Amino acid sequence: MTTQTQLLQNMEKDFQITRKIFLNIKTGWFDKSKNRSNLVCAKDISIDQIQGRYRLNVNDNKLYIQEFFFDLEWSTFTEEGNKIELITKEIVNSYFPRLKKAAKKLLFLLLKYIPKELIYIRASGSGLHIVFFLEKLNDMDEWEMITRYLIKKSKLPDTKHAKCLVFGLDKDTILSSDRKISEFGSWNKLKKDLKKEVNYLNYATYLTVDDFFKAKDYPFCSDIKAVKYPDRFKYIELPPRLLADAVDSKIENPIEPAKDFAVKDLRPAKNFIPVKDLAPVKDELVPIKKCPAYYSILRKRETEWYERHFLVKFLKYTQKMSMKEILDLFDNHACWSDYKSSTTRYYVKKHFREGTCETKVKKPPRKKTLIKYNLCIDKCNYCVYTKERQDFQ
Numbered sequence: 001m002t003t004q005t006q007l008l009q010n011m012e013k014d015f016q017i018t019r020k021i022f023l024n025i026k027t028g029w030f031d032k033s034k035n036r037s038n039l040v041c042a043k044d045i046s047i048d049q050i051q052g053r054y055r056l057n058v059n060d061n062k063l064y065i066q067e068f069f070f071d072l073e074w075s076t077f078t079e080e081g082n083k084i085e086l087i088t089k090e091i092v093n094s095y096f097p098r099l100k101k102a103a104k105k106l107l108f109l110l111l112k113y114i115p116k117e118l119i120y121i122r123a124s125g126s127g128l129h130i131v132f133f134l135e136k137l138n139d140m141d142e143w144e145m146i147t148r149y150l151i152k153k154s155k156l157p158d159t160k161h162a163k164c165l166v167f168g169l170d171k172d173t174i175l176s177s178d179r180k181i182s183e184f185g186s187w188n189k190l191k192k193d194l195k196k197e198v199n200y201l202n203y204a205t206y207l208t209v210d211d212f213f214k215a216k217d218y219p220f221c222s223d224i225k226a227v228k229y230p231d232r233f234k235y236i237e238l239p240p241r242l243l244a245d246a247v248d249s250k251i252e253n254p255i256e257p258a259k260d261f262a263v264k265d266l267r268p269a270k271n272f273i274p275v276k277d278l279a280p281v282k283d284e285l286v287p288i289k290k291c292p293a294y295y296s297i298l299r300k301r302e303t304e305w306y307e308r309h310f311l312v313k314f315l316k317y318t319q320k321m322s323m324k325e326i327l328d329l330f331d332n333h334a335c336w337s338d339y340k341s342s343t344t345r346y347y348v349k350k351h352f353r354e355g356t357c358e359t360k361v362k363k364p365p366r367k368k369t370l371i372k373y374n375l376c377i378d379k380c381n382y383c384v385y386t387k388e389r390q391d392f393q
Contacts, residue, residue, distance in 0.1 A: 003231040004185035005045055008053070011233045012042035014244040015133075016062035018338075019305075021054040027189050029180055037304075049224065051186045055179035058137050059343045065235050066137045068147065069181055071170040072103045073127035075162035085197045089220060092126045095167070096218040103128055106154045107209065113242040116209040118234055123219040125188045125202035128212075129181070133235035139342040142175065142243070147175060149246035176357050177350050178305060185227045203227045288315070291384045293376040298330075301337045307375065308336075308344075312351050314364040318384065323352045 008022060015331040021038040023029065026047055039054075040046075054060075054347040074095050076084040103121075107130065110119060114132050137143055156168035173179070186204045191197040205221040206228040221227055279370065286292040294314050297307045315321045315329070330344055350358040367385040370376035 002231055003184060004049055004227075004229060005042075007184065007229050007233065008042040008045065008050075011056075014232065015056065015065050015235070017042070017056065017060055018062060019060040021056065021060060023050055023052055023054075023180075024247060025051060027051055027187075044046065049187075050183060052180060052182040055181050055182065056133070057178075058143065059338065059340060060140060063135055064137055065133050065135045065269075066140075066143045067141070067172065068150075070106060070130040070150070071127060071173055071181060072099060072106065072130060072168070073158075073159050074099055074167045075165055077160045077162070077165040079165060081096045081164050086196065086255055087126055089200050089218075092218045092220075094135075095290050096305060098167045098217075099128065099218075100215070103130065104155055105156060106130060106150070106169075107212075109154055111209075116238070118236055119209050120230055120233070121207040121209065121212050122182075122184060122204050123221070124182055124186075124204045125191075125198065125200075126218075127221070129204075129347070133233060134238045135235050136237050138345040139340075141342065142238075144175065144346075146242060146246045146252045147250070149249050151175075152251055154247070172355070174356075177347060184229050188226070206230055213258045276281070288319075290346075290382055292380065294368050294384075297375065298333060299335045301335055304373075306373070309351075309358065310365045310375070312348055312358075312371070313361070314384075316351055317363050322369055323348060 011017070012022075020041055022035070022040050022042050022045055024038050024040045024045055024047065026049060028051060051332045055069055056065060057393055058064045058066045076087065078084060105120070110130070110132070118132055120131040122131065151169060151171055151174065154169070157166045158171045159168050160170050162168075182204055184204055184206050188198055188202050192199065192201055200220070201222055201223045203224050203226075205219060205226070207215070207219060213218075288311075290297060291314075294311055297303055297311045312326060315326050321329070326348055327345055330339075330348070331341060334344070347358075350356040353359065367376060367378070367383075371378055
């Protein structure tokens with residue numbers, strides 16, 4: 001019998017995952033505890049059931065496998081248009097036929113390209129998650145183009161901003177670049193006991209496509225011992241027909257077409273250059289040479305994903321640099337061992353496009369945040385976070 005840990009450890013091995021994407025805690029989504037990261041490799045998971053992980057992106061593994069993840073749900077309103085404050089099993093079951101109908105629209109579209117045994121359906125407690133993995137995408141640009149194509153082709157409404165009862169897709173969450181997802185075996189304890197959004201306990205369980213088509217009621221799972229898991233996550237090579245259909249659809253894409261950046265674009269690691277060994281401050285590194293924290297993020301070989309987002313926010317909102325200036329700076333001076341121009345371009349552009357998760361906070365991180373993440377030692381003679389710069393603290 002497959003357990004959650006076995007499933008995730010096999011996933012890490014089979015997909016050759018290179019980044020710590022698994023959250024080693026049972027409840028919640030806190031990445032930090034006592035200044036230590038709770039993100040681990042699957043082989044280092046130390047508890048029976050973790051709450052979740054980050055979605056697998058092409059830059060997280062050696063095989064260039066991309067995870068596609070679609071949220072099917074209903075907006076939390078009654079038939080009369082009133083907001084639902086507490087979700088019950090009775091409500092979920094009464095809405096299930098229409099949720100199933102919406103999910104079928106997406107599934108019938110996916111089945112044109114993906115074998116049904118490679119599509120994984122997760123029942124989280126009220127909605128559904130539809131997951132599959134494709135190999136040999138060039139970059140995140142292709143992921144977004146294909147995802148937008150499938151969203152548009154399904155003709156399902158957006159549930160996130162709905163003001164009445166609709167059954168469809170949470171489009172903003174689906175298109176999030178660094179997505180947190182609940183795993184098979186995760187539970188809704190926080191929603192039940194802390195947020196008081198539901199009145200029942202549920203563990204996310206696995207359904208095959210055939211099982212889903214046969215289901216007459218919502219597949220609740222109130223006992224962790226009854227959770228079903230896939231035997232193993234499997235992937236297929238990106239179907240040429242899917243890519244061609246996405247390209248031919250000519251969906252407006254805010255991201256410029258990627259150039260020929262593939263494995264060959266991975267830059268060799270460069271040695272970290274201390275500030276004191278650099279030439280006088282007379283070039284494009286001027287904005288960050290005065291701050292060891294931000295400068296270190298740029299120049300050290302290994303960085304976490306959040307460090308790079310911190311740096312982009314600092315350059316954009318404090319130094320007022322344009323997207324092109326930031327990209328040129330990274331192309332010429334970033335020393336990250338896994339540096340990839342197309343991937344970096346994708347993430348930086350999200351900071352300049354309204355409506356993304358990256359533009360919800362329009363200021364750099366606070367100094368105490370840098371200290372919390374061990375990026376700032378707080379012993380500089382000059383600090384960019386001075387009284388004169390309190391506008392972004």
